Structures are given as structure tokens and as C-alpha cells.
Amino acid sequence: MDQRTIRAELEEYLKRNGITINQFAETSGVNSGTLSSIINGNRPISMLQLDRITAGMGLTEGRFYDLYVDECFNLPVLNWRRLRPLIYRSAELDKLDCIERVVGMMMDNLSYATALFDTAEDLFKQGNRKAAALLYESVAEGEKYQHSERLALCQYRLFNIALCDDQEVNLRAAVQFESYVDRLDEADQLDALKDLANIYYALRRWDKVEKFAQEMGYKAEIQYKHRYEHLKKVEALKDPTMPLFAYISYSHVLCSAAYGERKDYDKALQYVSLYSEFSWIKEESQEAKQLVSRFEGWAEANTFLYRLMKGDVKVLPEYVLYISQRKDEILPALFKILQAANCYKFNVDDILTRFAQEIVMYRDEQGKVGTYNPQVIEDRYTHFMAELAYYYLVKGEYDIGLKYLLDSLEYSVKIYSETCIIKCVGMFEQFRHTASLEAQGEYQNLISEVQRRNEKKNGFIVGYV
Template sequence: MVPTTATIRDHLAVYLSQQGMSINQFASQSGINSGTLSRVLNNQQPIAMNHLERITQGMQLPEDHFFSLYVDECFYHSPPTWRRLRPFILRSAALDRLDCIEQVAYHLLENLTYVPMLFEVAEGLFEQGQWQAAGLLYKNVSASEKYQNSERLALCQFRLFRIALGDDQTLNLQAALLFECYVNRLDEADQLDGLNHLINVYYSLHKWRKVDELSQEMLRLATLRYHLQQHSNRKQSNEKKPVKPLYRYIFYSHLMRATVYEENRDYKSALKFVANYMDGSWVQEDDEDAKRTVAQYQEWGTANTMLYGLMSGQHEILPEYVEYIAPQKNEIFVALYNIIISANRYDWNVDHILERFAAYIPYRTNLTEFGKYNQQIMEDQYARFLVELAVYHLHNNRNKGISLILQSLESSARINNDSNVIKCVDLFEQHRHQTDEEEKEQYKLLIRKVQVLNEKKTHLTSSFV
């Protein structure tokens, strides 16, 4: 059904009448050829995207003023053409007119020949960091291919998974569960990247069985591809390549498997995987990235070998471990997190270490040779670190532990970390007698916030099911 609202042509005609302008005068003002303008006004020529921009500018209106009407122009007042719609989608994305992108995708996908074109635009927007606009297109493309066992559908789901990840652990879990069943439909290069991201999400959620399972699959796939790459004589320049070199996925899978055993306090088994990622003798590449990667994993292996001794209760290792990590500024926060866990577990005094590295305790994004630490992992560790630090200070009869409980509770609520929220509540109630009225009031407000978030989570979970 053709819309009954006024068209862009109608608005332009009214403007010319009100301003007492001729077609030639507006053509001069807007930069549009007078003959073209005349044909547009008389509905003898469709309005191209560059015409829309000049008409809007000539009328001294915001650039997106006629965008909603332009959707009607493209589908109801003239046949839809990709030549006009592609630049319109891109401009709508740039101006955050997601409503227009939604309408265009809805109309276009009545004709499935447009699916590859919309997917290509979504990929471009994703690469440029315009993830909200890209997400709308991926959702529409996915809906049109939901009965197809296509690689494009799987890639849409991978992108939507990436876009969905944020601070909320409940939403991250839902995103991971939705994507995981598509990962094996991806091209092998994308599978590796998909597995890497899934591992990081499950790591932040402490789903260690899943971390181990996916790490084994990533190791299998990366090792297979690496051997083929090294022994194949055929040219592979046209093959899709993973985001990172294959050896990085192999090293990372060993690191993650070591972490799984570490979290289960099986340090003897963890050390076997440390030996695996410390051995870089099999890496054939000799470029700078390969050398840095091998060196980095050897550094981590040396540190983690000492750490596992520390976590096993070997206090004599602590001074050596501290001196080893001291020059590695980007590793200090994670080291402090592990030191404070050990101190609480074995009743050690580490005041001198906390004082020495006090500047590294506030949360900040940590960087390594290979970019940022995974955000979800770091935010989870920070919330857990605060409550462990609270335990340490309260055990040593220091009331500053109360403020640390409240900080941890706030961080845990923000990322929807239920287990840490429970730990904070339990700890606060044990030490309620040590709190003042202001701390009690802050605690009460945070508990209300937790309750509101929990109600939202219950609704989201029921919707997801």
C-alpha cells in the first residue's frame, strides 16, 4: 500500500512556493541541474541519494530530515535499485538512523537476491566499527537464511555474538550459547577466531569444562592447519587466513588448558601444559611476530611455574616471583590477584607487596605485546580481586576491608556476577558489626540495585528460553 503522507517532492514544492523561488533559482542554490530538478519535481525521475543530500542542504534542513520519506521514495514511488539503496544505508549508519536501515532491510529481503548485497554492506560496517548498524543487517540476513545450513548464516551469528558481548555476564552467556552451535559451520579460519572468542567468554564465566573442551578443539584445528600449511606445496594465497597466525592459537590453547587445571588446583597437571607453551622449537616462522610470541609465552611459562608453586603453599617462592613480575608492568595486576589469593589461603602477610604495587590496584585496561587483555576476563578478575583484598584486610582487623566489599559488590552487580555478589553479601553480613551507618546505607542501595538487575535477568532468561 502506497503511503498517504506527503512526499519529498511535495515538501520541496511547498518550500519553493513559500520562498517564491523558481526551479532555476533553487537549482543554483542546491547545485542540482535545473533539468534534473524539473524532472524530479514532476515525478519523471527518481530521487538519487546525491539529489536528496543537495535538496536537503538547499532547504537548510538537517541532513537526515527526509530519510524516512526516502524509504518510501525508494520502494513506493519508484522501483528499488541497489545503486540508490546502498549509499542510503551507509549514510543512515553514519548518522545513526537505525530505523531507516531496519525499514530498508525489511523491504529488500522480500527479494532474496538482495541477501548477499546486504551481507556485504554489513561486513563493511562491521569492519568500520559501526556495529549497531551492522547488527541490524546481520539479524535480517540471518532471518532470511534461517532454514539454510549456510556459511553466511554462521558468519552472521558469529558477528552478532561479537556485537552482543559486553559487561553483563548473563547476556554474554546467552550470546555464547546461541553462537556455539554455529561455530563448526564457519570456514576453518573463522572457526579458530570463533573458538578463541568463545573460550574467552567461558573463561570470564568460570565455565572451565567448556574452556577445556573448546581449547582442545582449537588446538586440534590449528595444529592440523599448521601442518598442512608447512607441508603443502600448493599455493594458499587465496585461502582465507585466520585473524592471527596459526601458532598463536596453538600456544593459547595450551595456556587455557593450563589455566583450567590451575583453577581446579591441579598444579601438577597444569605444569604439563606450561611445558607445552614454553616450547617454541616447532615454530617454523622466524619473523618478529613469531619471535615475540615465543618469548612472551616463555615469560608467562616461567612466571606461571613459580605461581603454581606459590598457589601450592611454597612461601619461599614469593620473593623470587615478585621480583620476576616487577618489571612487567602489564602483568602486575594479575600477579597481585594471585598473590592475594595465596595470602588468604595460607595466612601470609603480603603488606609490603601491596604497598609496593599500590598504583596497580585501581582497575585499568591492561595491555600486552598482543593487545588488550580480554575485557570480560579483566573485569571479572577485578571484582574478585577486590573481595579477596577485603578478606585479607578484615582478617588482619582493618576496617578498610568494608569499603572494598562495597566496591566489589558494585563491580559484581554491574557485570552480573552472581557468585561474587553472594560472596560479598556473605562477607558483609559477617562483619556488619564493624560497619558505620554510611556503609550500611551504601550496602542497602547496592542490594536494591542487585535485586533490580536480578529481576531483569529473570525476565531475559525466560525470554531466552
């Protein structure tokens, strides 16, 4: 059986519909002489011509891309000038199977790795992440034994592309990427360490947060000294995405948060003091000034916070006044205020009433407000609702408490937060006797979803119901 070709498809279409080359030239916008040369096999088809021919035949975009791949690879020599537009158009049309075929055959020859990597970088910047991932995966597979910086950068991009609202997926992506960080360019190392620390923060892996935060701070300090303090200034080949001082200060922010979550509030306050004063920094850009202001704000807020978490309730009015003037800080602060209230058994009804509108907005937008890392925000949302639920349940306001509990459990299942699922299950069982039949049915449905996902991964939770 003869293999179909684009030329044969076109020729058959013209004969079947009784259309001349000149008539089709007017319909498609492709020169009649060019069409004649294509049909006679004397001229290769460009991507622009292929798309115009396809439209002229009244077919869907990309209809002949698979045939185009076959024709490109049947030529004696691969023509990158033809294949590159094919990859871009396939990315635009989400024809990932076509891209996969192209890169799979191209990487039989490792000399194309650079071209594919550059194209992947371009697609990544354009936001075409699925298509970029196929190229990064192909290049990484071709260079897996070379320990190159390009291999590490491929893995970094794949790590970022993999991140989503499923904590299990994010954990696998972080673990897979960790070992490649040291192979990156110095500037990329700082951003990679920051990204890893943020993901482990969302995963509540505090030892990992501290490890990567400290490594980021250490590397940033070395680069800072080379750039600003050595007699002979060293110009960096590539700048990280933030001013260097920000990586040093952000490492202290992350370490203070890690110690705060471990309930070592004195140590957390020590780290807060390290990002509260900035007379030492050399950067003078507008971005640097804005970041200094942000760090100083965090330092002030976290000083109130850790004093409160130590049981110093007298600081609460100052803390509430502070956050009321800073919209982005309201919900993160309310989460901690609720934690303290539930721990030390004090009443915060007036505070919850004061910020009732913000809480409703937080629920409606599923916590996606503010300037924090998205995965951190999603994790914080689930735990915020759990703390709110516990506060009302302990007070005996069971209907509203169970509503918040089921909200927390639903979102915990969505992002697959194991710690919050366990917390919600324990809480529901403690207060099951107060739940309506409707609430119990909703709970049962959510747990069934947990068990379905649990079976897929040979689970960690059994016998909830």
C-alpha cells in the same frame, strides 16, 4: 489523504518561501535543471541530492529518509545503487529504524542476501556495529534453514557485536553462537573458538573453557600439519588472525588456567610446560617472534604462580621481582598473590605497599589495563577487589577492607557477575558488625540494584538483606 513525497515537500517549500528553482539551486548546490526534473517527477533523487536539498531547506540531516524509503520501494524494480548509499548514510546518522525498514523489505527477495551481507561486513569493519547487526540479523533470518557458511558467519558477527560488560548478556550470546562454529571456514573456526573460550573464561565456566580450548588446539594442529609438515604443502584460502602455532599454544594457556582455577596445580604446570618451548614452530614472521616472547613470558610467570598456589611461599620473591619488570603482569599477578595469601595466611603488606600506585591506577581505570581480553579483565577486576577486601578484613583493617568490598560489589553489579556478587554478599554479612552506617547504606543501595535486575530475570538471589 495523499501520501506525502519529497518532491511535494520541496515544491511546497519553494512556494511558501517565494524561492525560485534557480535561487534554491544556488543555496543547495543542486543543478537547477536537475531540480526541475525532480519536481516534475522525471528524475529519481540520489542520496547526495537528497542530503543537499534537505540542507538547503534548513532541515536536519536525514529528515526525508523515511519518505525516500517509501519512494524507493514504490518503484517497479528495486535499485540497489540507490538503497546502498541510503543504508550507509542512515548508519552514519544512527537512523537504525530506517535501516531496519530497508532490509526488512529487501529480504522479501532472498537474492539480495549477498549484497546485504557484503554491506554488513563493510559496516562491521568501519565500526558501525549496530547498523551491521540489523543487516546480519536479516540475512541470518532469511537463511536460517540453509545451514550455510554465510549464516554461521552472520551468527559469529552477531556474537561479537553482542559482547559487552554484562556477563548475563555475554552468556546468552555465547550459548546462542556455539552451535554455528563448525559451519565456519577453517580459519574463522579458530578465531571463533578462541573468542568463545575467552568469554567462558570471563564467565568462570572452566569446563567450557577447557572444551573450546582443546577443540581450538586440535583444529589448529591439523591445519598446522597440512600447511607445514605434509610433503605437498597446502595453501590456505584464508588465514586466521594469528599465526597457526599461536592457537595451539594459546589452547595450552587456557587449559593451564582452567586447571589452575580448579586448584589442580600439577596439571596446570603440565600445560605450562607445553607453551614454554618453541623449537618446533615454522613461522618466522615478526609477529610470530613477538608471540613466542609473550608465551615464554606467560610460561615463566605461571610457573611461579602455580608453585605459589601450591603453597611454595619461597617462590614469592622471585615472582615479585619478575612481575615488577613487566607492567602488564603486575595486577593479574597481585590478584593471585592475594588469593594465595588469603588461602595460606601469609602477610603481603610489603608487596601491596610496593605496588600501591598500580592498585590505585587499577581502581581508577576499573581494571582496564594491559593486553588481556576486555571481558577477562573486567571479571578479574571484581575478584581482585574482593580478595583485597578479604585480606584487610581478616587483618582487622575494617574501613579499608569494606571500601574495597563495596568497590568490588559495585563493579560486580555493573557487569552482573553472579559469583562475585555472592562472594561479596557473604563477606559483608560476615563483617557487617564492623560497617559504618554509611557503608551499610551504600551496601543496601547496591543490593537493591541486584534485586531489581533479579526481578527482571526471575532471579537467582533472594533475601540478601
